[in-house]
Amino acid sequence: DIQMTQSPSTLSASVGDRVTITCRASQSISSWLAWYQQKPGKAPKLLVYKASSLESGVPSRFSGSGSGTEFTLTISSLQPDDFATYYCQQYIDFPWTFGQGTKVEIK
Amino acid sequence: EVHLVESGGGLVQPGGSLRLSCAAFGFTFSNSWMSWVRQAPGKGLEWVASIKQDGSDKYYVDSVKGRFTISKDNAKNSLYLQMNSLRAEDTAFYYCARGGSYFGSWGQGTLVTVSS
Numbered sequence: 413d414i415q416m417t418q419s420p421s422t423l424s425a426s427v428g429d430r431v432t433i434t435c436r437a438s439q440s441i442s443s444w445l446a447w448y449q450q451k452p453g454k455a456p457k458l459l460v461y462k463a464s465s466l467e468s469g470v471p472s473r474f475s476g477s478g479s480g481t482e483f484t485l486t487i488s489s490l491q492p493d494d495f496a497t498y499y500c501q502q503y504i505d506f507p508w509t510f511g512q513g514t515k516v517e518i519k
Numbered sequence: 520e521v522h523l524v525e526s527g528g529g530l531v532q533p534g535g536s537l538r539l540s541c542a543a544f545g546f547t548f549s550n551s552w553m554s555w556v557r558q559a560p561g562k563g564l565e566w567v568a569s570i571k572q573d574g575s576d577k578y579y580v581d582s583v584k585g586r587f588t589i590s591k592d593n594a595k596n597s598l599y600l601q602m603n604s605l606r607a608e609d610t611a612f613y614y615c616a617r618g619g620s621y622f623g624s625w626g627q628g629t630l631v632t633v634s635s
Contacts, residue, residue: 446621448564455614455625456556456564467623499564503620507580508566 414438414502418511424519431487433514435500440480444504447476447485450513451496459498460485490516521545521624523615528629535605535633541598541615541626549573549593552619555600557611558628565611568600569619582608605633 415438425431435445443463448456458467460476463483473488487494495518500511522544531537539555554569568579568589577589588601598615610633616622 444620448622450564455627456622457625458621458623461621461623501564501566501621506578508569508620510564510566513563 413507414441414505414509416500416502416509416511418498418500418514420514421512422515422517424517425490426519427490427492429490429519431490431494431516433485433498433500433516435478435483435485435511437481437483437502441502441504443479444502445476445478445483446501446503447474448499448501449494449496450499456499487516521617523617523624523626525613525615525626525629528613528631530632530634531605532635533606533633536601536603537605537631539600539602539613539615539629539631543596543598543615543617546617546624548591548596551617553589553591553598554616554619554622555589555598556614556616556622556625557609558614559608559611562611567613570598571619602631605631607633609633 417436419434445463447460450456459470464476475486497513497515499513524542527539555567570577570589586604590599612628614628615626617624
């Protein structure tokens, strides 16, 4: 199975900060990576697919980059609505696997 | 607008069975791969199973192979997960999701608790 490792596990930031979350795959996954946002008590929401394609309706302050084994999700200017947990997910090979999550907290 | 509504969760004893359902609205269900993803309380996400548009191909995470069966009824716009031989470690919120690789739409989830 492909292991996905996110860093950091928790991130403290302020409104307006630029935030970067890293996701590393245990083997190359080309660009077959998605990012999700999850708020407490809610279902996850797709933000990015194919490493850098923004899902329709997702604010442009979110962006994804990377290929192979290293990927990043960047929030260019953190907004109050962005405090949540973020997950990456590979979909090159079954079983699809998720990172352990990165919680973005208010500093 | 895509809308997915899960039902069928509840409390079940170890070794018991449960059938989850997911009603789909707002898209062409028969043209869509569908999946189940679960999340143990306070934990991360785990993909469980996916099924091809016509139901001809199904994929499962190893931990549920032989115990869980994913199916879909395109005439009823519904997705199912039959769960047998349930274990304590199957306790989780189960989400129905549209897609077979990444998941563009999710239901609100249904809680399955396996406990005596």
